[in-house]
Amino acid sequence: MEMLKAILFDMGNTLVKYYERHEFGEILKQGIQNVKDYLYCEGYRIPPEEELWERVKSENYESADNAVRPLEERLKRIFNLNETHINPNMESEMCRRFMKPAFSRSFCYDDVLPVLKRLKERGLKIIVVSNTAWGSPAVLWMEELKRYHIDTYIDDAVFCRDVGWRKPAKQIFEYVLEKHNLNADDCIFVGDDPRWDIVGPEAVGIKAVLINRSGNKAMNAKIMITDLYQLMDLIDQQYDHDHQPGF
Numbered sequence: 001m002e003m004l005k006a007i008l009f010d011m012g013n014t015l016v017k018y019y020e021r022h023e024f025g026e027i028l029k030q031g032i033q034n035v036k037d038y039l040y041c042e043g044y045r046i047p048p049e050e051e052l053w054e055r056v057k058s059e060n061y062e063s064a065d066n067a068v069r070p071l072e073e074r075l076k077r078i079f080n081l082n083e084t085h086i087n088p089n090m091e092s093e094m095c096r097r098f099m100k101p102a103f104s105r106s107f108c109y110d111d112v113l114p115v116l117k118r119l120k121e122r123g124l125k126i127i128v129v130s131n132t133a134w135g136s137p138a139v140l141w142m143e144e145l146k147r148y149h150i151d152t153y154i155d156d157a158v159f160c161r162d163v164g165w166r167k168p169a170k171q172i173f174e175y176v177l178e179k180h181n182l183n184a185d186d187c188i189f190v191g192d193d194p195r196w197d198i199v200g201p202e203a204v205g206i207k208a209v210l211i212n213r214s215g216n217k218a219m220n221a222k223i224m225i226t227d228l229y230q231l232m233d234l235i236d237q238q239y240d241h242d243h244q245p246g247f
Helices: 021-041 049-059 071-078 088-104 112-121 138-147 170-179 194-203 228-239
Strands: 006-009 125-130 156-159 187-191 207-211
Touching (some): 071 088, 088 138, 125 170, 187 194, 194 207
Parallel strands (some): 006 125, 006 187, 125 156, 187 207
């Protein structure tokens, strides 16, 4: 078995707290209202309320094959905007306003920067590998990494929009391994959602660690931690055994 070379991290609710699943309905409502207000001020005709929310409901899903459904395209369908009616700058502004309710309530967990710093000092490569809400553009999430100074410690960030596939699709993990010349045995993946962050990496042979910050007893995985300091403990144990992975 090869020595550990890289730690791959999910972002939302692993490094930065955004929202719980049950809170998304309200965030979605606020985001759509923000886009609605923006388009109204720009002079665009807004669909009738009932029709608008039926369209929102019809767009509130992800592809069964995990292909990304871009936010810009969803919003254009919801607000009945044609390509000739809207320019890239407006698309970008709509996405930014849509994501504002999620970003405005977020915070970086206290253990993140200290642990990333220690991992970096170990010489480990640190890569964020994450889905984005409603297929939102990667650039907005890169700004979030900078806002919380996470960008200082990471070597790369790969979002579903960069690859066209959402976790748990194999493609996003295969892309990261190929881009950074890594083997699956070189890495561990840390994330908070068993559906995406355990099934996905394990499908390509990457060992997965579930971070259960809430202490939810219903969550289960082969390797589970409640904070990132415990991740350091796991790695310390590994390094005590001739630098061989102890997972």
